Each structure stands twice: as structure tokens, then as C-alpha cells.
Amino acid sequence: MLNIDIVADFVCPWCFIGKRRLETAIATIRREQPEAQINTRWRPFFLNPDTPAGGEPYLPFLEHKFGSMEAVNALFERVRAGGRAYGVDFAFERISLRANTLLAHRLVQWAQRYGDADALVERLFVAQFQRGEAIGDPDVLTGIAGECGYPVAAWIAWRDAGSDTEGVRADERRLRSLGIRMVPTYIVDGTQLIAGAEDPGILAAAMRARLA
16 A cells, blocks of 8 residues: 655646646556555645735736746746646636635545545646636535535535634644645655656656555
8 A cells, every 4th residue: 555645736737737647657556556555645735825815816926926927928838838748728818816725725635534535636726727716715615525526515514614724724834844845745655755746757666666
């Protein structure tokens, strides 16, 4: 059995690409070792912890961060090129808000109580980068939870209780205390950290070594 923690944020386009690259690596290992059991768990990270609860305008934020719209458009092209190889078509033009992702992280941590949440995570990335949906909006997230087959009433009760909010923030602080500053970061078997949306071959090699 091999456990892989993925530290990510849902407003990070490279985390979407990194998810697909990890899936490619896992598929390689499962072809080589059909008996291998590989479990994934998503962990929270906040690229911009100061994002207002209601989000902030997307393009002005990026223009301020990178210095010009020319730099932003060049970044978009690099990300689009990285995504195409893994079947991800980014629609940055649909994004109006950079979301505060605390509630989205809470949703994923809650969903993982039911088991693997990869399909939910995929849907959140699709919402952010392909549909331009506001993933900081409680109603949008509730709709996504229901679409992915989770019990909506149970999610709403959990969401409104808010008892896990500090737990998610504390987990993010613990991950930063490990030296994690870049996402995605993969924690393989609880010990090996691989930072960045690495090539599937590198990820597969790490998994192969731990399984051996």
C-alpha cells in the first residue's frame, strides 16, 4: 500500500495539470504492479491567504502580481501548453473572480471522510478553470457536492457548523512548517516531498522506489 498526499489549491492551474500528471504516473505503476494499492489524499494550501471571503477580481489581481497584462497572457499561454498534453483546456477568459478557497478545502476534507475525493477535486478544478464558476460561493459548492453524489443535507449541516474551519487552517500551517511553499507538492508515503507539477516519469519513479 502506498499513500500519496497532494498539497494543492484550487485556484492554482498547475495543480490541475499536476493532478493529471499524477494520474498518469499512477496508471503506469498499476500496469506494472496490478497488486499495488495507491491511495491519494488532498491537503489544503492557500496561495493567497488574504483573499477576501467574497473573492477578488481575477485579471486585476494577476496584472498587479505579474506586472503587466503582457506577462499575464504569456503565463496563460505557458499553462495552456502544459495542460493540452494532459487533456486540460483552460478557459481563463471565463474566470471573473479569484476565489477564497477555504470553503472548497473544507468541502474536500469533509468529502474524504466518505473515501476517495478525486472526482470532487476534478470537478472543482473544472469549475474554476473551464467553467468559470465561483468556487468560493457556498451555493455553487453545494451544487457541486450534490452533482458528485454527496449527501447535500449532511454537507450543509457540516458547512454551517464551521467546526472544521480552524482544523483546515491548522493543517495548512503544519504543511507550511514542513517547508512547503510551492503547489502542487506531493508527499509520497509520508516521507518524500516532490515539489511542483513534475513529469509523470519522476512521480512514477518515486512511487516505484517506495513500493520496492
